[in-house]
Amino acid sequence: MFIQQLINGLILGSTYALIALGYTMVYGIIELINFAHGEIYMFGAFVGLILVTVFKVPFILAFLLAMAAGALLGITVEYLAYRPLRQSSRLAALISAIGASIFLSNLALLIMGAQPYTFPSPFDATVYRTSLFVISKVEIIVLASSILLMIALTLFVQRTKVGKAMRATAQDKDTASLMGININRIITITFAIGSALGAAAGVMVGVYFRTVTPTMGLMPGLKGFVAAVIGGIGNIPGAMFGGIALGIAEVMGAAYISSQYRDAVAFALLIIVLLLKPSGLLGRTAQEKV
Amino acid sequence: MIGPYYLQLLILIGINTIMATSLNLILGYTGQLSIGHAAFMSLGAYGSALVTLHFGFPFLVSLLCGALFAAFFGIIIGLPTLRLKGDYLAIATLGLGEIVRIVFLNLELTGGAVGLRGIPKKTTLLWVVLAVLFTVFILSRIIRSRIGRAFIAIREDETAADSMGINSTYYKTLCFGVGAFFAGLGGGLFAHYMRYLNPNSFGFMRSIEHLCMVVLGGLGNMWGAFIGATILTVTPELLRTVADLRLLIYGAVLVLMMRVRPQGLLGQPLRNGIPLLGRFFQQARPKL
Amino acid sequence: MLKVENVSAGYGGIKVLDRISFSVSEGKIVTLIGSNGVGKTTTLRTISGLLRPTEGRILFCNEDISKAAPHKIVEQGISHVPEGRNVFPRLTVKENLEMGAYIRKDAAGIRKDYQMVMETFPQLAQRQRQTAGTLSGGEQQMLAMGRALMSRPRLLLLDEPSMGLAPLVVLGIFEIIKEVNRQGTTILLVEQNAQVALRTAHRGYVMETGRIILEDSADALLQNDQVRKAYLGE
Amino acid sequence: MHKIILKAANICHSFGGLMALKDVDFAIKSGEIVGLIGPNGAGKTTLFNLFTGHYAPTRGEILFNNLRISGLKPYQITPLGIARTFQNIRLFGQMSVLDNVLTGQHCRTRTGLFGAIIRTRSSKKEESRAHKTAQEMLHFVNLGDKKNEYASNLSYGERRRLEIARALATDPTLLLLDEPAAGMNPQETADLIELIRQIRVKMDKTILLIEHDMKVVMGISERVAVLNYGRKIAEGTPGEVQKNEAVIKAYLGESA
Amino acid sequence: APKEPANGGDETTEIKIGMVGPLSGDAAAYGINILRAAEIAIEEANASGELGDITLKIISEDTEGDWAKAANAFTKLIDVDGVSVIIGGVLSSESEAGSDIVKDAAIPTISPSSTSVDLTKGNPYLFRNCLSDEVQAVQLAEFAVEELGMGKFAILFTKNDYGESLRDAFKNKAEELAEVVAVESFMDKDNDFKAQITKIKEKNPDCLYIAGYYTEAAKIAQQAQQAGMDIQLLGADGLCNVVFLEVGEDAVEGTYATSGFYPDDPMTAVQDFVKAYKDKHGEEPDMFAAQGYDAARIVIEAIKSKGTTSEQIREGIAATADFPGITGKTSLDEEGDTIKDVLILKVENGKFVRVR
Numbered sequence A: 001m002f003i004q005q006l007i008n009g010l011i012l013g014s015t016y017a018l019i020a021l022g023y024t025m026v027y028g029i030i031e032l033i034n035f036a037h038g039e040i041y042m043f044g045a046f047v048g049l050i051l052v053t054v055f056k057v058p059f060i061l062a063f064l065l066a067m068a069a070g071a072l073l074g075i076t077v078e079y080l081a082y083r084p085l086r087q088s089s090r091l092a093a094l095i096s097a098i099g100a101s102i103f104l105s106n107l108a109l110l111i112m113g114a115q116p117y118t119f120p121s122p123f124d125a126t127v128y129r130t131s132l133f134v135i136s137k138v139e140i141i142v143l144a145s146s147i148l149l150m151i152a153l154t155l156f157v158q159r160t161k162v163g164k165a166m167r168a169t170a171q172d173k174d175t176a177s178l179m180g181i182n183i184n185r186i187i188t189i190t191f192a193i194g195s196a197l198g199a200a201a202g203v204m205v206g207v208y209f210r211t212v213t214p215t216m217g218l219m220p221g222l223k224g225f226v227a228a229v230i231g232g233i234g235n236i237p238g239a240m241f242g243g244i245a246l247g248i249a250e251v252m253g254a255a256y257i258s259s260q261y262r263d264a265v266a267f268a269l270l271i272i273v274l275l276l277k278p279s280g281l282l283g284r285t286a287q288e289k290v
Numbered sequence B: 001m002i003g004p005y006y007l008q009l010l011i012l013i014g015i016n017t018i019m020a021t022s023l024n025l026i027l028g029y030t031g032q033l034s035i036g037h038a039a040f041m042s043l044g045a046y047g048s049a050l051v052t053l054h055f056g057f058p059f060l061v062s063l064l065c066g067a068l069f070a071a072f073f074g075i076i077i078g079l080p081t082l083r084l085k086g087d088y089l090a091i092a093t094l095g096l097g098e099i100v101r102i103v104f105l106n107l108e109l110t111g112g113a114v115g116l117r118g119i120p121k122k123t124t125l126l127w128v129v130l131a132v133l134f135t136v137f138i139l140s141r142i143i144r145s146r147i148g149r150a151f152i153a154i155r156e157d158e159t160a161a162d163s164m165g166i167n168s169t170y171y172k173t174l175c176f177g178v179g180a181f182f183a184g185l186g187g188g189l190f191a192h193y194m195r196y197l198n199p200n201s202f203g204f205m206r207s208i209e210h211l212c213m214v215v216l217g218g219l220g221n222m223w224g225a226f227i228g229a230t231i232l233t234v235t236p237e238l239l240r241t242v243a244d245l246r247l248l249i250y251g252a253v254l255v256l257m258m259r260v261r262p263q264g265l266l267g268q269p270l271r272n273g274i275p276l277l278g279r280f281f282q283q284a285r286p287k288l
Numbered sequence C: 001m002l003k004v005e006n007v008s009a010g011y012g013g014i015k016v017l018d019r020i021s022f023s024v025s026e027g028k029i030v031t032l033i034g035s036n037g038v039g040k041t042t043t044l045r046t047i048s049g050l051l052r053p054t055e056g057r058i059l060f061c062n063e064d065i066s067k068a069a070p071h072k073i074v075e076q077g078i079s080h081v082p083e084g085r086n087v088f089p090r091l092t093v094k095e096n097l098e099m100g101a102y103i104r105k106d107a108a109g110i111r112k113d114y115q116m117v118m119e120t121f122p123q124l125a126q127r128q129r130q131t132a133g134t135l136s137g138g139e140q141q142m143l144a145m146g147r148a149l150m151s152r153p154r155l156l157l158l159d160e161p162s163m164g165l166a167p168l169v170v171l172g173i174f175e176i177i178k179e180v181n182r183q184g185t186t187i188l189l190v191e192q193n194a195q196v197a198l199r200t201a202h203r204g205y206v207m208e209t210g211r212i213i214l215e216d217s218a219d220a221l222l223q224n225d226q227v228r229k230a231y232l233g234e
Numbered sequence D: 001m002h003k004i005i006l007k008a009a010n011i012c013h014s015f016g017g018l019m020a021l022k023d024v025d026f027a028i029k030s031g032e033i034v035g036l037i038g039p040n041g042a043g044k045t046t047l048f049n050l051f052t053g054h055y056a057p058t059r060g061e062i063l064f065n066n067l068r069i070s071g072l073k074p075y076q077i078t079p080l081g082i083a084r085t086f087q088n089i090r091l092f093g094q095m096s097v098l099d100n101v102l103t104g105q106h107c108r109t110r111t112g113l114f115g116a117i118i119r120t121r122s123s124k125k126e127e128s129r130a131h132k133t134a135q136e137m138l139h140f141v142n143l144g145d146k147k148n149e150y151a152s153n154l155s156y157g158e159r160r161r162l163e164i165a166r167a168l169a170t171d172p173t174l175l176l177l178d179e180p181a182a183g184m185n186p187q188e189t190a191d192l193i194e195l196i197r198q199i200r201v202k203m204d205k206t207i208l209l210i211e212h213d214m215k216v217v218m219g220i221s222e223r224v225a226v227l228n229y230g231r232k233i234a235e236g237t238p239g240e241v242q243k244n245e246a247v248i249k250a251y252l253g254e255s256a
Numbered sequence E: 001a002p003k004e005p006a007n008g009g010d011e012t013t014e015i016k017i018g019m020v021g022p023l024s025g026d027a028a029a030y031g032i033n034i035l036r037a038a039e040i041a042i043e044e045a046n047a048s049g050e051l052g053d054i055t056l057k058i059i060s061e062d063t064e065g066d067w068a069k070a071a072n073a074f075t076k077l078i079d080v081d082g083v084s085v086i087i088g089g090v091l092s093s094e095s096e097a098g099s100d101i102v103k104d105a106a107i108p109t110i111s112p113s114s115t116s117v118d119l120t121k122g123n124p125y126l127f128r129n130c131l132s133d134e135v136q137a138v139q140l141a142e143f144a145v146e147e148l149g150m151g152k153f154a155i156l157f158t159k160n161d162y163g164e165s166l167r168d169a170f171k172n173k174a175e176e177l178a179e180v181v182a183v184e185s186f187m188d189k190d191n192d193f194k195a196q197i198t199k200i201k202e203k204n205p206d207c208l209y210i211a212g213y214y215t216e217a218a219k220i221a222q223q224a225q226q227a228g229m230d231i232q233l234l235g236a237d238g239l240c241n242v243v244f245l246e247v248g249e250d251a252v253e254g255t256y257a258t259s260g261f262y263p264d265d266p267m268t269a270v271q272d273f274v275k276a277y278k279d280k281h282g283e284e285p286d287m288f289a290a291q292g293y294d295a296a297r298i299v300i301e302a303i304k305s306k307g308t309t310s311e312q313i314r315e316g317i318a319a320t321a322d323f324p325g326i327t328g329k330t331s332l333d334e335e336g337d338t339i340k341d342v343l344i345l346k347v348e349n350g351k352f353v354r355v356r
C-alpha cells in the first residue's frame, strides 16, 4: 500500500507542479504573487474544453490553442492590472492580482454558469497494474509532462539569453534596462510563457480530473503558490519538487494519519520543511551579506 | 433609529477595523507578511464562545478569554515560524491558518462541520465602538513607544535593527502576540454578534480580505486600516444592487483602487519606487 | 557626440536638474564634479533614459534620445555604470558579464572581450562562478565596470567608479578608463574624487545644486581657485 | 587606561569553500583609533561582522572586555558596548531622523509593554531622557535641524552622519566604522575626520575604522592593520605601514 | 418587526420573497439551481392567476457560500427590501447563521436544502423541505443489506454537515445490520481521492457509501474503478445530477442512490417542471432545483391558504401536510422539519432509474 500511496502522491504532486511551474516563472521574475494564475489555469481548461467539445478540434491542437489563449490572457492581465503598478510595492500588486482573480472567476461564472462541465478524455483508459501499484496512462502522461516542462523551462531560463535576461530583470529592472534589455518585452514574454503553462496545466488537470468549473482555479492556484514557495521562490526545479512534496505530504497525511486532517498534516509537514530550510527546498541558503 | 441592516454593517465595520488594525501592526508596522489572520480571529471567536456557553462567563470576561486564547496561540505558533522571512513566512502563516481551521472542523467541542450554535447575542454597537477605541488606543500607545520603534526598525531593516540591540525574534513574537490578541477580540465580538460559528468562514479568503483592507487603507496607518475596513465591508453590500455583476465589479474595483492609489488611500507616496515597506517588500536589490 | 540642451529633470514633484546644458565630444573624457546631492547621478540617469527630462533635449550623434527607452539608448551605444554598482546579485559573475553583452550578436567578439575583462580584473577571474551579491564592494565595482565594457559602448557613463575601492585599484581603474578611452570610447565620468577625475579627463564641468556653474578644460579647472578650495580640499 | 578591550585570537572564517579570513589575531586597546585597510575583498567587512555577531567565526574566539562574544547574536553584543556603521548605509528609511537615533537607544532603555501602554512615570522619564540623548547626538553630528525628516530624504553625507549618530546612541565603548568617507568629497571628508576626532575626545570612544581614503586612515589612526586575502600582513603606525613593502605591493601602490 | 409592503391604492398586492444562497463561489451551482427553479415556480404562479390580485416578486441575495455573508443577506432582505418570507439558506451553515435573524424578525423562512441536524428545532420561523439525512441513510443501509446482500461497508464522506450527518446515520445503521470496515473523509471540491481509496481498498469492503455531492462522487467512482476496486457504490440525494453520470461514465453504472426527486417520473407536475426548466435553462433540473421549486410552491400554497402577512405565511407553511411536491409528498412536523418519502434510484445505462 505504501508504494501505491507514494505513486498517488507523486501524481497528485505533479498536478500541483504543473501549476506551480507557471506560477514560479512569473513569481521569480517580477516577484509578484500572481493570484490570477489560478484563473488563467481555469481559462485554459475552458478554452480547451470548448475547442474539443464545441468545435471538435483535435486534442493536441486544442491543447496548443489553449496555451496560446492562456498566454494572451496572461499578457492582458499583466498589461491592465500589474504594469501600472510596476513601480509600487509588491503588496499593491498583490491586491490588484486578487482583484483580477475575483474578476476573472466571476466573469467565467457569468458566462459559463456554475455547473461543472465534463472534459472528454482524449486518452484511452488504459490502466497498468503491477503487484505493487496501479497507474493509468493519463497519470503517466501528467507525470511525464510535468517533468518535461520542468526540464524545458529550466534549460530555457538558465541557458538562453532571454532566460538570463529574465533573471536579470527579476533582480534589478533599472540596471537590466541599462544592459539594453527591453524590460516590458521580457515581462510580457514571462507572462506569456507562465500563463501558457498555466493554461496547459488547466487542460491537463481538466483531462485528468474530468471536470471544469469557474472556481476550479482557486484551490489549485493556492496550492501552486504553496508549492512554488516550498520549492524555493523562482526556482523552477524547486516548483516541481515543491509540488510533489505537497502532493506526497497530502496523500501520506490522509493515508497514515487521518483523511480528516489531510490538508492539516500536509501543511504541518511543509512548515516543518520550511523551518529546516527557511528558503525552500531548493532555495538559496546563502548567508545574507551584511 | 437606524435599521438592523445598517446597524449590522456598522458593527461589522467595527469588527473589521479591529481585524485590520491588528493586522496592520503585524504587516504595516513590523513588516511581517501574515496571511493567517482569520485563524486568530477564529481562535478568539471559539475561545470566547466556548467559555460563554460552558461556563456562562460574563461578556467582557469571555471576550478577554478569547483574546488571550488567540494571543497564546499567536505566540506559540509564531515562535518557530517567525524565523522565516517574506513569502516563506506568508506560506507558513497560511498553512497554520488552514491547520487551525481544519482542527476546528474536526473537533467535537466546537461542533465540527455543523458549527457552534446558540451563542447568546451580546455584542452591541456600543461594545464594538468601545472595543475599536480600546484597540486603537492601545496599539497607538505601543507604536509610539520604544517597542513601536523596534517594530518599525525591524520592518525597515532587520539586520540594522539587530545591531541596535533589538532582539528581533522577541519583538516579532510580541507583535504577533499583540496582533493575535486583538484579532481574537474581534473574533469574540463577531461570535457574540453572529450567534453561530463555523470554521469555514475563517479560511484563507477571509485572511486575504483582511490583507486587502490594510493595504487598501494604507500600510502603517491607523486611520488607513479603518478606512480600508469600511470600504471593503460596505462595497460588496452596495454592489448587491447589481446582482450578477456584483463580484465582477468588486474585483475590478480592487484593481482600479490600486491603480489610482497604489500606496493605499492614506499611505505615504513612494519615493522613486522605494516602497513604503523599505527593503523587505521591494524586489530584491543587491545588498552591498 | 553627446549634447545636453537645457535639460530639467527630477523625481516626482522635486526638480533636481535645472536647465543644464553641456556637451561631450567624441573621443574625449569629460568629467562632471560636484558635491553630494547636486544632481550628478540624476544627470547620468537622465541621459541613459532611466529618467525622462521634463524639458530640454538630449542629442546623441545628432539624434534626439530624450524620449527613448533605456534599452534603445543602449543600442545607440551608450552604456551606464550606475552608482552603487547594481550588479545582479543572484547571477554569477560570468552571467553578469554576459548580460553586459546582451545587445551584441558577435559571439567571437564577446568571447574576446570577456577575456579582456578577465585580464583587466584578475580578481574577477577567480570568482567567475560566484554569485555577484556575495562579492566584496570593490569586486562588485569591478564587475560593474567590466559589464559595461562588454557592450562595447561608444559612450560610457561612469558614476563614481572609485567609490569604495582600494587605492591601488583606484589607480588601476583610472588607468583602465584612460585605456578604454584611447581605444576609442568616449567617457563621461562623474566623480567625487575631483583630483583624480580632473587629472584623467580632458574637460570638466562643475555642478552645484542642479546647475552647471563652471566649465573648462580639466587642466584649467585643476588650477581654478574656486575648484581647488571647494573640491580638492586644499 | 591602555587595557585591551577587544581581542580576537586565531580567527578563521569561511563562506562555503572560500576562506575569507585566516588565522587573524587582532587587539584593540581602550581609547585607540585603529585603521583597518586592505584590498577589496580582503575580509575587512567580514571581520566587522564577526565582531558584531552578524556571523559566527568558523574558528577562533573573540573577547570583548574579557568576555567571550564570538557566537553571540548582534542584539546581545550591542548592549555590551560595540556599535557599528555599515558599508552600505542601512538606515531605517521610513523613520524620522530622530526616531532612528532613538532606536539606537533601544538597548539602553527598559520600558516594556505595560509601561508603554500605561505610560508609567518611569517610562515617561526614560523616554524623555532618551529624547534628550538623541537630540544631543544629532547636534553632535550636526543634524539637529533635520530631526523630523525621513531618513530616506537625507543626502548621502547626511545619511553617513546619521548612521554614526545612531551608532553612538547605543552608548558603545567601541565604535566600528565601515568606510565612513566613501562617496564624500574632500571637504566633507575633512569634516568627517574632525567629527571622528571629536567622538574620541568628547565622548571617549575607542574607534576602529575601515577606509580606503588614505587621507582619513593615515590622518587619524594611531595604529593601522592591513589585511590581504584574509590574512593580516602588517600592523603598525601609519608611517610604518605606509613604508611596508608588502602593503605597497598589495594595496597602496607605488605612487601613494 | 416585519414590514408590510406599502401598496397604497394599488389593486394588486406585491409580496416580496427573499432568496438567500450561494450564487457565486464554489457552491454557486447549488444556489443558482435553486434560484432558477424558485423563479419558475413564482413566474408560473403569477401567470396562472392562482393568487388573485397578488403578485409575487423574488429578490435574491448572494452569500458567496460564506455563512457570515449570509447573515448580511438575510438582514438586508428583511430590513431593506421588506420581504415577507425567505427561501434559503442553501448551505446548512447559511441557514444556521440566518436562524436567529429570521426568528428575531419573525420572517418565515424555508430552506430547500440545509440538512444539518436539528436545524429547525426551537425556531418556529425556520422550516425546511429536504430529505432528512437520517431517513435517507437508514433506508439505504437497510436496502443494501436486505436487498443487495451487502455485508462489508466502507464510508467516504465529505467534511461538512451534510456528509457528517449522513455518515453518522449510515454508520449506525450499517453497524447494526452488518459491518463497517472503513470510514474516510474528503473536502468539498477535492479532486483527488486516491489516498482514501487506496486505504479503503486494503480493507476489502464490498460496498462503498459516498456521503457527498455529485462531482466528487463521480470522481471517486472513477478513481475507485481505476484502482481496480470492484465495488457496489451507494450514495444519497447529493449524487442525483447529470454531472454524476457524465463525469462518472461507466464507473458509476449500478450505483444506488436515495433521492427525493426523479426527473423521469411520469407525474405531470414533475414533467411540467422538467420541461419548463429545460426550456429556460437548457439543462435538466437536479435535486436542488426540484427542492427549490417545491419550497417556492409551499410558500405559494401558504399564501393561498392563510394570507399575505408574514405571520400568516408562517402559519401556512407550518400547516403543510401531504403537499404533493415534485420531490414527493411532503409534510412538515411540529419542529418545521420535513417528512417525505425516499426514492431509491439506480444508474442503468447512463441514466437514473427508479427502483423503489
Ligand SMILES: Nc1ncnc2c1ncn2[C@@H]1O[C@H](COP(=O)(O)OP(=O)(O)OP(=O)(O)O)[C@@H](O)[C@H]1O
Binding pocket: B271, B272, C011, C014, C016, C034, C035, C036, C037, C038, C039, C040, C041, C042, C043, C083, C192, D153, D154, D155, D156, D157, D183
Ligand atoms: N529617488 C529619488 N527620489 C527623490 N529624490 C531623489 C532621488 N534620488 C536623488 N534624489 C535627490 O536628488 C538630488 C540629486 O541627487 P543625485 O543622486 O543626482 O546627486 P549626486 O550629485 O549624484 O550626489 P552623490 O555625489 O551623493 O552621488 C538630491 O537632493 C537627492 O536627495
Ligand SMILES: Nc1ncnc2c1ncn2[C@@H]1O[C@H](COP(=O)(O)OP(=O)(O)OP(=O)(O)O)[C@@H](O)[C@H]1O
Binding pocket: A286, A287, A288, A289, A290, C134, C135, C136, C137, C138, C139, C164, D015, D018, D020, D038, D039, D040, D041, D042, D043, D044, D045, D046, D047, D087
Ligand atoms: N555572505 C557571503 N557569502 C560568500 N562570500 C562572501 C560573503 N560575504 C563576503 N564574502 C566574500 O568574502 C570576501 C571578503 O569580503 P569582505 O566584504 O569582508 O571584503 P572587504 O575587505 O570588506 O572588501 P571591500 O573593501 O571591497 O569592502 C570577499 O571575497 C567576498 O566575496
Ligand SMILES: [Mg+2]
Binding pocket: C040, C041, C042, C083, C159
Ligand atoms: Mg551620485
Ligand SMILES: [Mg+2]
Binding pocket: C136, C137, D044, D045, D046, D087
Ligand atoms: Mg567591506
